[in-house]
Amino acid sequence: MRIFTILLLFFGFNQILHSQGEKKTINLTFNNINRVAVLEKIEASTSYKFYFQDNWFDKNVLISGDYQNKTIEEILSKVLQDTELNFYVSKNKIILTKNSIIYDKFQNNKKDANAPIFFQQYDSVKKDKSGTTAPIALIGKEAVDSEVDLYTLSGHITDLKDGKPLADINVKVKNTAIISTTNAEGFYSFKLPTGLSTIEVESLFYNSTSRKIMIYSNGTLDFSVIEKINQLDEVLVKGKDNQNIRTAITGVTTIEAEGVKTIPLVLGERDVLKVALTIPGIKTAGEGSSGFNVRGGKEDQNLVLLDNATIYNPMHLFGFFSSINPYTINKVDIYKGGIPSEFGGRLSSVFDIVSKNGNTEKISGEGGIGPVTSNLTLSVPVVKDKASLLVGGRATYSDWILKTLDDERLKNSHASFYDLFAKYNHKINKNNSVEGTGYYSKDSYTLTPDSLFKYSNRLVSLKWKHAFNEKNNSEFNVTNSEYKYSIKYQSINPESFLLKYKINESQAVLKFGSELNAKHKLTYGVSTKLYKVNPGELSPYGETSIVTPITIENEKGLESAAFLSDKFQISEKILLDIGARYSYYMALGPSTQNIYQEGVPKTPATVIEQKTYGNNDVITRNGGFEPRVGLRYIFNESLFVKAGFDKNYQYIHLLTNNTTQAPTDTWKLSDLNVKPESGLQYSLGIFKKLEYNDLELSLEGYYKTSKNILDYKVGSQLLLNQNLETELLQGDGKAYGIEFLLRKSIGRLNGWIGYTYSRSFIKLDSQFNDEKVNNGEYFPSNFDKPHDFSIVMNYKFTHRYSFSSNFVYQTGRPITYPIGKYYYSGAEYTLYTDRNKFRIPDYYRLDIGLNIEGNHKIKKLAHSFWNISIYNVLGRNNPYSVFFVTKDGQVKAYQTSIFAVPVPTITYNFKF
Numbered sequence: 001m002r003i004f005t006i007l008l009l010f011f012g013f014n015q016i017l018h019s020q021g022e023k024k025t026i027n028l029t030f031n032n033i034n035r036v037a038v039l040e041k042i043e044a045s046t047s048y049k050f051y052f053q054d055n056w057f058d059k060n061v062l063i064s065g066d067y068q069n070k071t072i073e074e075i076l077s078k079v080l081q082d083t084e085l086n087f088y089v090s091k092n093k094i095i096l097t098k099n100s101i102i103y104d105k106f107q108n109n110k111k112d113a114n115a116p117i118f119f120q121q122y123d124s125v126k127k128d129k130s131g132t133t134a135p136i137a138l139i140g141k142e143a144v145d146s147e148v149d150l151y152t153l154s155g156h157i158t159d160l161k162d163g164k165p166l167a168d169i170n171v172k173v174k175n176t177a178i179i180s181t182t183n184a185e186g187f188y189s190f191k192l193p194t195g196l197s198t199i200e201v202e203s204l205f206y207n208s209t210s211r212k213i214m215i216y217s218n219g220t221l222d223f224s225v226i227e228k229i230n231q232l233d234e235v236l237v238k239g240k241d242n243q244n245i246r247t248a249i250t251g252v253t254t255i256e257a258e259g260v261k262t263i264p265l266v267l268g269e270r271d272v273l274k275v276a277l278t279i280p281g282i283k284t285a286g287e288g289s290s291g292f293n294v295r296g297g298k299e300d301q302n303l304v305l306l307d308n309a310t311i312y313n314p315m316h317l318f319g320f321f322s323s324i325n326p327y328t329i330n331k332v333d334i335y336k337g338g339i340p341s342e343f344g345g346r347l348s349s350v351f352d353i354v355s356k357n358g359n360t361e362k363i364s365g366e367g368g369i370g371p372v373t374s375n376l377t378l379s380v381p382v383v384k385d386k387a388s389l390l391v392g393g394r395a396t397y398s399d400w401i402l403k404t405l406d407d408e409r410l411k412n413s414h415a416s417f418y419d420l421f422a423k424y425n426h427k428i429n430k431n432n433s434v435e436g437t438g439y440y441s442k443d444s445y446t447l448t449p450d451s452l453f454k455y456s457n458r459l460v461s462l463k464w465k466h467a468f469n470e471k472n473n474s475e476f477n478v479t480n481s482e483y484k485y486s487i488k489y490q491s492i493n494p495e496s497f498l499l500k501y502k503i504n505e506s507q508a509v510l511k512f513g514s515e516l517n518a519k520h521k522l523t524y525g526v527s528t529k530l531y532k533v534n535p536g537e538l539s540p541y542g543e544t545s546i547v548t549p550i551t552i553e554n555e556k557g558l559e560s561a562a563f564l565s566d567k568f569q570i571s572e573k574i575l576l577d578i579g580a581r582y583s584y585y586m587a588l589g590p591s592t593q594n595i596y597q598e599g600v601p602k603t604p605a606t607v608i609e610q611k612t613y614g615n616n617d618v619i620t621r622n623g624g625f626e627p628r629v630g631l632r633y634i635f636n637e638s639l640f641v642k643a644g645f646d647k648n649y650q651y652i653h654l655l656t657n658n659t660t661q662a663p664t665d666t667w668k669l670s671d672l673n674v675k676p677e678s679g680l681q682y683s684l685g686i687f688k689k690l691e692y693n694d695l696e697l698s699l700e701g702y703y704k705t706s707k708n709i710l711d712y713k714v715g716s717q718l719l720l721n722q723n724l725e726t727e728l729l730q731g732d733g734k735a736y737g738i739e740f741l742l743r744k745s746i747g748r749l750n751g752w753i754g755y756t757y758s759r760s761f762i763k764l765d766s767q768f769n770d771e772k773v774n775n776g777e778y779f780p781s782n783f784d785k786p787h788d789f790s791i792v793m794n795y796k797f798t799h800r801y802s803f804s805s806n807f808v809y810q811t812g813r814p815i816t817y818p819i820g821k822y823y824y825s826g827a828e829y830t831l832y833t834d835r836n837k838f839r840i841p842d843y844y845r846l847d848i849g850l851n852i853e854g855n856h857k858i859k860k861l862a863h864s865f866w867n868i869s870i871y872n873v874l875g876r877n878n879p880y881s882v883f884f885v886t887k888d889g890q891v892k893a894y895q896t897s898i899f900a901v902p903v904p905t906i907t908y909n910f911k912f
Contacts, residue, residue, distance in 0.1 A: 025069045034059045038079055048072060052096035056085060084141045084219075099138035099216050136196075140217030152218045154189035154470040157182050157201060160224040163385070163427060164330070164357045166206065169225070174198035174210070183521070185513070189470055201225060220470075247567070248577035248630035250644035250683045251295075251337020251700060253279050257329040257356075269370060270909075272332050273314060273322040273351070278790040278808065280700075280739035280754040281336050282349075285783045285813055286880055290315040290663065293783040294336045295681070295702055296735025296760030297348030298709070300654030300667075304351045307423070307437040309459040310505055312483035313663060314351075316417040316443055317396075323441040323457060327366045327377040328392040328421045330356045337683045337702065338630045338644040341563040341579030342511060342523060347648045347679035347706060355437060357425045358388025370907040372396055377421075387426035394419050415445035430467070437461040443663065455485035455663045471515040481505045485663055488541060496541040499720075502534040503667050523579075524564040531557040531652065531669055536720045550720050556588040556616075557669040559651055565628065572634070579628035585651040587620045587671045589613030594673065594723065601768045602673070602726045611672075622676045624649050638689040650677040653710045655718045666719065668710075673725035679706035679733075696743045706733040711764055711773070729771055731764040734778065751793035760784040774834045782836065785811040799853070804869075806847040812840040815882055817893075840895075843878045847871050863911045871903040 026046055030038055035057050039050045067075050072094070076087050080096075088095045088102035095102065140151060157169045165186025172179040173192050180188040192215065199221060200210040206225040213221060255272045276282050276292070283293045290313060291299025304311045306324060316323045333352040335343070343350045358379040367376040375394035382389055395418035419441035427433045442456040459481040467473045484502035489495070511525035535552040565579030595609035596602045613619050626647045634640040653674065656665040670676045685700035708730045712718065716727035737758025744750050760783060765776030773779070789809040796802040814836030822831050849869030872878075877900040882893055 025071055026067075026075070027069065028065070028067045028075055031064045032062045033064075034062055035079060035083070038063070038065075042072075042075075046072075047092045048094050049092060050094050050096065052085075053098075056083075056096070056098055084138070086142060099141060099214070101142045137211055137213045137221055139213050139215040139219035139221060142216035148194075148217075150191040150193055151215050152189060152191050152470075153199070153213070153215060153221060154187065155220045155222040156186045157188065157223050157225060158186055159206075160226050161359060161361075163224075163360050163425075166203070166225070168203075169206070170202045171223075172200050172202070174200050183513070183515075185465075185467070185473055187470065187473075189515070248575045248632040248642060248644070249335070249338040249340065250630060250642045250685050251281070251335065251702070253334045253336070255279075255332045255334070257326055257331060269321050269373065269907075270326040270368070271322050272326060272329055272353075273324075275792075276332070276334060276351070278752075278754060278792050278806065279334070280741050280756040280788070280790075281702075281737065281758070282334070283756075283783060283785055283788055283810065284319070290319040292349070292351075293760075294349035295737060296704060296733075296758055296781070296784075297679075297706075298654070298781075298783075299656075300652070301346050301348035301650065301677075301679075302351060303343060303346040303349070304353070306353045306439060306459060307355050307435075307461040307479075308463065308477045308509065309437070309439075309461040309479035309507075310481045311353075311457055311459065312481065312503060312667070313455060313457060316419070316441070317415055317445075321373070321417075323417075323419055323443075324353065324439070325375050325377065325392045325394045325419055325421050327368070327375055328355050328390065328423070330354045337646070337681065337685075337700070338577070338628060339646055339648065340523070341565045341581040341626070341628050342509075342525065342527075344527075344561050344563070344581050344583050344626065344648065345529070345559060345650060345652070347650050347677055355421070355423055356390060357435070358390035358423065360385050360388045360427075364912060366909070366911045368907055368909040371905055382424070383426070386428075387424070390421075390423045390425075392421040415443070417441065417443040432467075433465045435463050435465075450489060450491045452488040452490075453485065453663065454488075455483070458482045473513045475509075475511045475513075477507075477509045477511075479505075479507045481507075487664065490541060494544050494546045496545045497547040498539050498541040500534070500537045500539075501664075501666055504532040506530045519569045521567040522564070523567075524562075526560070526562050528558065528560040531555070531559070533667060533669060535666060535668070535724075538720055552720060552722065553590075553592060555591065555669045555671070557585060557651065558588060559583065559585045574634075575632040577628075577630035577632075581626040581628065582623065583626060583649050583651075584623035585621070585649075585670065585676065586618050587669060589617035589619060590615045591617075591619055591671070593619060593671060594725065596673070601770055604723045604726060607723070620670070620672050622649075622651065622670060624678065638691070640687055642683075642685045642687070644681075644683045646681045646683075648679050648681075650679075653677070655710075655712075655724075664719075668724065674710070674728065675708040675730060677706060677708045677710070679704060694744060694746055696741075696745065698741045698743075699738065701738040702736065704733075704735040709733040709762055711762065713770070729764045729766075729773070731762055731773075733760070733762045733781070735760040748796050749793065750796075751791070754788075754790045756788040757786060758788070759786060779834065780814045780836045782814060784814055784836070787811045794851075801853075802851045804849040804851060807845070809844040810842065812842045812879070814838070815840050840879045840882050844874075845872050845876055845878060846874050848873050865909040865911070867905075867907045867909070869905050869907075871905065872899050873902050875900065875902050 028042065030041055036054070036059060042048055043050060063079070065078065072089060080087065084099050086097050086101045088097065139153060157166045157171065158164060159166055167182055167184045167186065169182040170179060171182065171188040174197070178190050178192055180190040182188045194215055196212065196214050198210055198212050200208065201223050202208045203225065206227055209223060209225055211221065255275055257272050277284055281295050284291065285293060292302050293299065294302055304314045311323070314323050315321065331354050335350040335352070336348070339350055360381050361384065363380055365376065365378040368374065373394055373396050375392065377390065377392035379388055379390045381387070396416045420439070422438045423435065425433065425435040437460070439459045440456065442454065444452065444454045446452050459479065461477065461479045464476045465473065482502065482504045484500070487499040489497050507527065507529040509525065509527040511523065514522045516522060533555040535555060537552070538547065538550040540547040540549065561581055561583040563579065563581040565577065568576040568578065570576055591613045593611045593613070594607045595611055597606045597608045600606050626649060628646050630642065630644040632640060632642045651670045653668045654665055655668050668674060681702060681704045683700060683702040685698060688697045690697060709732065711729045711731060713727055713729060718724065718727060721727060735758065737756055740755045741752060743752040760781040761778040762781050763776065763778045764773035766772045787810065791805070791807045794802055794804045815838050816832050816835050817838045818830045818832050820831040847869060849867055852866040854864035877897050879895045880898045881896045
């Protein structure tokens, strides 16, 4: 290490004059050596002596050069041109300076009359009244006689704990109007004048920080910020507070995984997807359903992603728990209105689940112990400050909960599940990072002693992120997902069988982001997705089985798309987010497709031809243009409106004749006889921040229409059907609603109140009576629930104790009732009403919980969190289903409930 000498030019002014006369020239050649070695080479072959600090140089950077008859000034200008170093030559002494220049005379020709005439290095930590502060950061490299007035300062904001980039963080220059907001990559950029400035970083969820800088030219300044410790004061569910006003996308909600820990849920499980059901516009058909109904859409119209890979069944245990370990989740972005153009293939919504990054500094972990499950997540640094591995696992250890249910079939059953998660992230350098995610979940349950059901999810996701420069970046993502289930029926009779089903999806996405200027930010790219479906395979189980094997022909399809969006800042008040997506789908062979006679209903008897396609032959082509438009107008700081329009296509359909989504439902690809679905949505919202007590109010309305929605004939057989299209119906849908949300984000009392009035209808019309439902008129869908009201509140008594409650009310879902009997040709038949004419009783439930945090001492082995909750504290006997049985010549109705009594729970969570 060389000793750096600080020279005060005024004290020895006559000793540092340039040599008079003609400048000397030297010869110098070097190859693949670092800059320090170059300087040493100059010292060894000349009389020059250098003064600098060793840590100014990156010795891993190698350079080459060949200089003949060049002055020392010419050589050093080339050697140091890609660094922040300047130099000053005084006879045989050469002084290197970082960022600034040493002047040996007054710079009267400089535009700034206050320009420095000597060098001062800000290299020591200073103190003020508040304590120790960071040293002044020197940015860029000063140039002689520069005519530039403004320089660009840019950088990235990351989480100090895990290094993840942070979006929507405000970065501004103190005492000026200069401000920028970080994008999805945590990047910010603005221009500021040369000289001394203070840069401030502000966020609702992260501690504010600031840094003084001296800027000489374009440069970078990165910040790592610390999340605020007091979690109970933060928003539990937020409508993207910063982004809500800074983007034009409608109907966006973000759920932070950490924020839901105080919400009382069934069996004390922390579950972000269950919390989503308390958000206006998101419902489920029943308490034991695995799916979601978003703004009047079907369960299969939601795209659920984990690190960009699709999850086809995101639920464990009949829909009671999400299948993703909550301790591995960072956040969930839910797009129920405007869907960004990079997403496609579903009509209603996108659940974009983003997992946590591991801790790159030290070993850490988190876990929980509850009455039904236990889980543990562990983070291990692989390369300090660069790479980490996050692993998590969760499993059940008891099926006692099934014994408490009213349904006699469930009382005599058992169920178990587990899920595993792993993620590796590596920041290779400033411009490149990679991450890989692996996930697996498995459920096993028995409803009757002779039947065993199993289903599993598996996915792999690989991502490479590359920054070309501060304003242009790219992301390449490759994923593979698989969902499969099996039913094993083993009995003393000779009808034992094994049924298998599987769907596999592989996808590649290449996405780019470009900031053209202050007004235009582009996102564009291409994607392709390959579906492979095994619709069903039945085989005999056991040597005595007489079951005839059945194999349904596999299906294959390729869905590709190109997308582009532009966030156009028209003015300070008007922001336009305009996007376009063109999707293209091909159904591929090998396949055998039925050709039906025209002008008559589709039945096995009306097949006139079977057309055979070879491997990868194109069966049919479909596609279309999908515009996405969002507009935001700001009236003032606390009031703004948004409007949006979206069009989407969907080429894959869920086959279920249950009222609620079940694990044994199957997926069907579009082909010659099944058309793709399409949908339009119009939305309008007004958002107001009230001055009183930090209240936020939003009111959003929407209207949706859709075509080719899949439904079924009465008594249809969907599983193992060689002529499946003869059981299917496709019709039109429409839905509309208005969503109200009042939210209080911070303070001793926080939470939200949500209310939705919505309707959802479907029309199944045809020229043939047996393909017509309810005379071809619109009728309520299975998930039409006009009124949906929820209150989620948390009251903090102290820093460690808080009380939480969750109240839900919903209109009962539609149902078809039998109203009599009739006889035809000597046989007795049951007469039913029009489909979905009646409703089951309304649903309401109150949950309460007491939350106890451990003490906040910094130096302790682990931090704990206790949750004592009661689910359904009122003991409401909410109906899960209503069914009818003919007994003694009479039709009797029966009701099944899942949780008809209060369910108390104590869970223990820890973090280290």
